[in-house]
Amino acid sequence: MQEPKVTMEVRKADGGAVIDIVGEVTAACEDVLTDAFNQATDQGAKAVVFNFAGLEYMNSSGIGLLVTLLVRANRNGQQICAVGLNDHYRQIFELTRLDEAIGIHEHERDALAAAGV
Amino acid sequence: MTMRQRLIALPFGRRRRKSGVVVEATGAGPRVEEGPQIDIAPNDPIVAYFERAGGAVDIETLDLDSPARRALLDAGMKLVVPLISQGELIGLLNLGPRLSEQAYSSEDRKLLENLAAQAAPAVKVAQLVRQQEAEARRRERVEQELRVAQLIQQQFLPKELPELAGWQVSAYYRPAREVGGDFYDFIELPGGKVGIVIGDVTDKGVPAALVMATTRAILRGAASRLDSPGEVLGRVNELLVPDIPPQMFVTCLYGILDPATGRFVYANAGHNVPYVAHRDGVVELRARGMPLGLMPGMSYEEKEAELGSDDVMLLYSDGIDEAHDPDGEMFGFPRLMGAMRTAHATDAVIDNLLGELARFTGRGWEQEDDITLVAVRRTSGRESTFAQQITDMSEMEGAAGDGTVIDEFSVPSETGNERTVIERLADPIARLGIEPSRLERLKTAVAEAVMNAIEHGNKQRQDVPVDVRATTDGEHIRISITDRGGGSELPDPETPDLEAKLAGAQTPRGWGLFLIKNMADEMSVSTDGKHHTVTLTFALKGAADEHTAV
Numbered sequence A: 001m002q003e004p005k006v007t008m009e010v011r012k013a014d015g016g017a018v019i020d021i022v023g024e025v026t027a028a029c030e031d032v033l034t035d036a037f038n039q040a041t042d043q044g045a046k047a048v049v050f051n052f053a054g055l056e057y058m059n060s061s062g063i064g065l066l067v068t069l070l071v072r073a074n075r076n077g078q079q080i081c082a083v084g085l086n087d088h089y090r091q092i093f094e095l096t097r098l099d100e101a102i103g104i105h106e107h108e109r110d111a112l113a114a115a116g117v
Numbered sequence B: 001m002t003m004r005q006r007l008i009a010l011p012f013g014r015r016r017r018k019s020g021v022v023v024e025a026t027g028a029g030p031r032v033e034e035g036p037q038i039d040i041a042p043n044d045p046i047v048a049y050f051e052r053a054g055g056a057v058d059i060e061t062l063d064l065d066s067p068a069r070r071a072l073l074d075a076g077m078k079l080v081v082p083l084i085s086q087g088e089l090i091g092l093l094n095l096g097p098r099l100s101e102q103a104y105s106s107e108d109r110k111l112l113e114n115l116a117a118q119a120a121p122a123v124k125v126a127q128l129v130r131q132q133e134a135e136a137r138r139r140e141r142v143e144q145e146l147r148v149a150q151l152i153q154q155q156f157l158p159k160e161l162p163e164l165a166g167w168q169v170s171a172y173y174r175p176a177r178e179v180g181g182d183f184y185d186f187i188e189l190p191g192g193k194v195g196i197v198i199g200d201v202t203d204k205g206v207p208a209a210l211v212m213a214t215t216r217a218i219l220r221g222a223a224s225r226l227d228s229p230g231e232v233l234g235r236v237n238e239l240l241v242p243d244i245p246p247q248m249f250v251t252c253l254y255g256i257l258d259p260a261t262g263r264f265v266y267a268n269a270g271h272n273v274p275y276v277a278h279r280d281g282v283v284e285l286r287a288r289g290m291p292l293g294l295m296p297g298m299s300y301e302e303k304e305a306e307l308g309s310d311d312v313m314l315l316y317s318d319g320i321d322e323a324h325d326p327d328g329e330m331f332g333f334p335r336l337m338g339a340m341r342t343a344h345a346t347d348a349v350i351d352n353l354l355g356e357l358a359r360f361t362g363r364g365w366e367q368e369d370d371i372t373l374v375a376v377r378r379t380s381g382r383e384s385t386f387a388q389q390i391t392d393m394s395e396m397e398g399a400a401g402d403g404t405v406i407d408e409f410s411v412p413s414e415t416g417n418e419r420t421v422i423e424r425l426a427d428p429i430a431r432l433g434i435e436p437s438r439l440e441r442l443k444t445a446v447a448e449a450v451m452n453a454i455e456h457g458n459k460q461r462q463d464v465p466v467d468v469r470a471t472t473d474g475e476h477i478r479i480s481i482t483d484r485g486g487g488s489e490l491p492d493p494e495t496p497d498l499e500a501k502l503a504g505a506q507t508p509r510g511w512g513l514f515l516i517k518n519m520a521d522e523m524s525v526s527t528d529g530k531h532h533t534v535t536l537t538f539a540l541k542g543a544a545d546e547h548t549a550v
Helices: A027-042 A060-076 A087-095 A106-115 B045-053 B067-074 B108-154 B205-225 B229-240 B334-342 B349-361 B418-432 B435-458 B496-501 B514-521
Strands: A006-012 A016-025 A047-058 A079-083 A102-107 B007-009 B021-024 B030-035 B081-083 B089-096 B167-174 B181-188 B194-201 B248-259 B263-268 B274-278 B281-284 B304-308 B314-315 B371-378 B385-389 B404-411 B465-472 B474-481 B522-527 B532-539
Touching: A006 A027, A006 A102, A016 A027, A016 A060, A027 A047, A027 A060, A047 A060, A047 A106, A060 A079, A060 B496, A060 B514, A079 A106, A079 B067, A087 B435, A087 B514, A102 A106, B007 B167, B021 B108, B045 B081, B045 B274, B081 B108, B089 B522, B108 B181, B108 B205, B167 B181, B167 B263, B167 B349, B181 B205, B181 B371, B194 B205, B194 B371, B205 B229, B205 B248, B229 B248, B229 B263, B274 B334, B281 B334, B314 B349, B334 B349, B349 B371, B349 B404, B404 B418, B418 B435, B418 B465, B435 B465, B435 B474, B435 B514, B474 B514
Parallel strands: A016 A047, A047 A079, A079 A102, B167 B385
Antiparallel strands: A006 A016, B007 B021, B007 B089, B021 B030, B081 B089, B167 B371, B181 B194, B194 B248, B248 B263, B263 B304, B274 B281, B274 B314, B314 B371, B404 B465, B465 B474, B474 B532, B522 B532
């Protein structure tokens, strides 16, 4: 198995949690992503904001992982939002219609406000 | 029409057509039956007469020496109304005697002339439709033949090249749109020796492909029984002569290489003379012999050459030396030899040659004949042994030439190497002036395709390479990704649907092919049973960004 080339720091913010992603979102980062999401959930975050400003690369496996998290978040009654996406990945979110399930925002505070927390 | 009369419309043309129709008006409704058919030769004076007549013509009183007039009279016709469309005679309305046996009145004629004026354009349209249908059927047949010829040809090219310790073997084959009869082969022989064959059947298409397949089979049989290349060619000739269609023959070079010593014993049946690039120059490997299949009782001179360390031997077909540039000048042997001079001690002799050829023919060249190149190089010991085989079907797919090669390389099948591929391609492609957003899409699509090749095609066997080839024609970039999983199904054929995935009805994964299809301007997939190639095309620039609006 490949080494994950990513770090995901979890920050508390206004009743939600922000996960700062720096590096690559691929199949290799499954554990890191799951850990970060669990940590945010354990903190009681009703809204989880993924900050993709440090995203270097995301592939179809990474998208698959996000969908898996979405399923879990729906079950937990959590909201997932995204900030910091560049044009290319924003386009991919639109193409895959992930943007309908994951709110895309410019700023963290907009994301948290839209999530109603 | 109150009169009971016979009315016959005969479309007119060079070829006989079975289209005369008799309409008989009766109380019970019109009865339609085939009428007699009358041929009018294009040079019959009656054609010019009809075109100028401007109305109904009494055929009995017409004073003209015309075979068609006689035929019309013999068929019992009385009155003929020419059908004229845009000044051209396209058919006739032929009438026999009125059933009342009275002459046609001027009112009858007026009525018929009106009818003819209205019928003419309709008949013309019908003729054009029929012509077009015939043309479409003809084209379909031609395409079908091309596909069959291509299939036969591909079937009989070697599935893999021999791996010889201390040698680098590469082969390149690119059929022209109308497939010629090129072939090459490697035959394993006792004592670690290897038979090397290159040949070209005159003619093109299915007949050439069939003769090629036959020759190859006969040659393999002869090579397994006879040790001498000259005798092998003599034997093949004897067997081919009685069976080969007239006007067809095969040029063929056959040689036996001993990889241990570098000794190459060969004979030549009228094929292009191979070159060997030594340190101090290029030599031709000449040997006398007539092409195969022309006449029985031929003998073939046998010669010998020695390949030393770093020497490169090139076998080729006339598709390369007879390629023309836009001014009609031929690539020719001097250029080929010139390119060989720089080939000594490079392991990319075929790449160099193809680059040289691409520069010569220029952009948009339509390849005239099959191109086959086989290069055999003895390494100096430091370098690795390899066997590289490229079958380039781009010309067959109707592409306008292959363009310039941007890069060509292989990566081991290890997850993560998709990044290696796109990082290597990104800079040279960026320098071609691609729009940044398009470059991003290209990177995503190529990475996904390479990932599929690694994971699904090659099943993550690290020793199995994924081949990447990027070319450009100045307007598009074409990237081919080849794995060794020929014939295996493409992954995730199901269109991903987010709702279904969120509801657990689909796996969360399976976005790869979806991304490739949406990121690339074009995607095509081909397989030869062993290899599986995905080719992605991207325009360097696009008017509208059609992918952003979803």
